[in-house]
Amino acid sequence: MRLNRERLVDAALALVDDDGSEALSMRTLAARVDRQVSSLYNHVSGRTELIELMRARIVADIDVAAFASVGTSARAIPWERALEFWARSYLRAFAAHPNLIRLLATTEIRxxxxxxxxxxxxAGLRRGGWPESRTVAVMRTVEAHVLGSALDIxxxxxxxxxxxxxxxxxxxRxxxxxxxxxxxxxxxxxxxxLNALIDGLRLQLEAGIS
Amino acid sequence: MRLNRERLVDAALALVDDDGSEALSMRTLAARVDRQVSSLYNHVSGRTELIELMRARIVADIDVAAFASVGTSARAIPWERALEFWARSYLRAFAAHPNLIRLLATTEIRxxxxxxxxxxxxAGLRRGGWPESRTVAVMRTVEAHVLGSALDIxxxxxxxxxxxxxxxxxxxRxxxxxxxxxxxxxxxxxxxxLNALIDGLRLQLEAGIS
Structure with a gap:
């Protein structure tokens, strides 16, 4: 079978799913696709790029579209609803690849x-009324909740x-x-x-957190 | 140095901290303490027991005492406060050993x-007013939040x-x-x-979740 970038990402995901993220190297991946290590470099620049390609694959399954509708006129949805959609699809995407959680959670994002x-x-949180200084914390605490829950699930x-x-x-008992x-x-x-977290975030926003 | 159970747990923790949980085996641990594999079995029954001993070591650093004071007379503290103390010390304990998170989160607890x-x-959540049917979910969602946050930290x-x-x-940007x-x-x-989660849980309890 002809090797290409997509197939290499498939194989890398399968390798991490089966053997854990520590097992991922260009050498183990080459063995898995039955090629010389050197031939892998025709498709990816190395392990770092491979990790980012796996990240992109996961992110493609996460539904972020709802945030575009937050705070805009006619068909507006509340930020709480967008956060819920996002969190649930994020959970599904990571629960399918639990061995990636630690790796992606601790590798610089490119x-x-x-x-x-x-x-x-x-942008959605901003339009929903969150102050600029808090948007990152809201986003990352929901992410943390999702990743911890994925491990549990x-x-x-x-x-x-x-x-x-x-x-x-x-x-x-x-x-x-x-x-x-x-x-x-x-x-x-x-x-x-998730419901409690979102309810509590709403309370904090209403109380005028800054 | 004489080998004993405590030292084996020290070495196993160091091994997982350095090389990840997939690297932990009786063979790699024996190499680390410079002994034959067979001599390890004088101290532990195997990898499974070792994991539970590491778990016990982590749990010893988690402050659960506050729950004993929930809902009792004079020096009573609210369940929210006990949950906060617990979550913060849980976070500290796991942030010190991030490679253990996945392993402990997915291994049967003995x-x-x-x-x-x-x-x-x-018991503390019950005395704080939580219905029996929800205590496990409250506990495990706080745990999930802590473990996800530990990965982020x-x-x-x-x-x-x-x-x-x-x-x-x-x-x-x-x-x-x-x-x-x-x-x-x-x-x-x-x-x-954590504050939002606890605020939101209180709202749900007040709304009469059952």
Whole structure:
């Protein structure tokens, strides 16, 4: 099969999904696509560019469009709604590639599409009434909430299980009762937290945070 | 130096801090402490136990005591305050060992001290007025917020930098202005988000979530 940039990104994503981000190198990637390392450099300039291409792939699945409609006339939507759409699609995109979370969260961002996404979020928050000095914090705390929740959602369901808790831990055993599963799952927790976070941000904005 | 359980946990933490959680195996740990793999089994039963010992080490640094004072008479403190103390010390504990976040967030919990911590949190939330069906979600969404924020806090400061953003991204460039650094840092974002999350949870509790 002919190698190209897209296929290399596919292979890099599969490698990180399977073996973790530490496993990603030009050498391991070359082995995976059954090529010499040197031939990879015909398509990408190296590991750094590869990471940014993976980032772009994830970002393409994140829905930022709603922010464009915040605060504009007829079909305006509130910033809270745009933030919700964004957070949910962000969660879905990262929950599909949990091993990328740490890598992307701690690698300097060069990818233009990511800056484009951030620009749209910040602009929407501004039009929604947020002061310039707080927009970055609002955006990054929602991101942090999403990434932490993605880790929780991809965890095995028996991470904390009623059966694993010693009988003397009666509170946690009661709370983990299977009849509460719908309100205590990782996904339910994400939704509860996202709603609370957005409600709380609205309160702070109304209180005149500056 | 004589090997013991504590020293093995020290070495395992150092190994994960340096090389990532995927690098942790009994073989790599043996190399690190300059012993045969077989001699490690005199102290721990294997990788699984080692992970739980690392978990216990982290949990020991998390302040859960405040939950014991929630809802009790004279020196009672509100659940919101206990949650704040817990979240801040949880953040500090994990920000010191970022490579452990993914590993611990996705490995089945056996460590008793962790269940003890959860039991105290759940009991405190109950006494603070939370319905049984929601305590787990409140606890885990705060945890998710903390872990996502820890990843953000340990990221290099130039992760998203004003200079790296193309001039056409004027919104993000303005928002990243150095004069906003105090209100837009990862730590500021964590505090803004934690306060908002707790405010929002209080609203939901008052609205009679069940």
């Amino acid at each position: 990818d233009l599409s990511t800056y484009e996404m951030y620009d749209a979020v910040i 991809i965890a095995p369901s028996d991470l904390i299980a009623q059966d694993s808790a010693d009988v003397r831990f009666s509170e946690i 009661t709370a983990l009762d299977p009849r509460f599963v719908e309100t205590s799952s990782a996904t339910a927790a994400f939704e509860l937290g | 460590d008793l001290s962790t269940y003890e911590m959860y039991d105290a949190v759940i 340990i990221a290099p400061s130039d992760l998203i930098a004003q200079d790296s953003a193309d001039v056409r991204f004027s919104e993000i 303005t928002a990243l202005d150095p004069r906003f650094v105090e209100t837009s840092s990862a730590t500021a974002a964590f505090e803004l988000g």
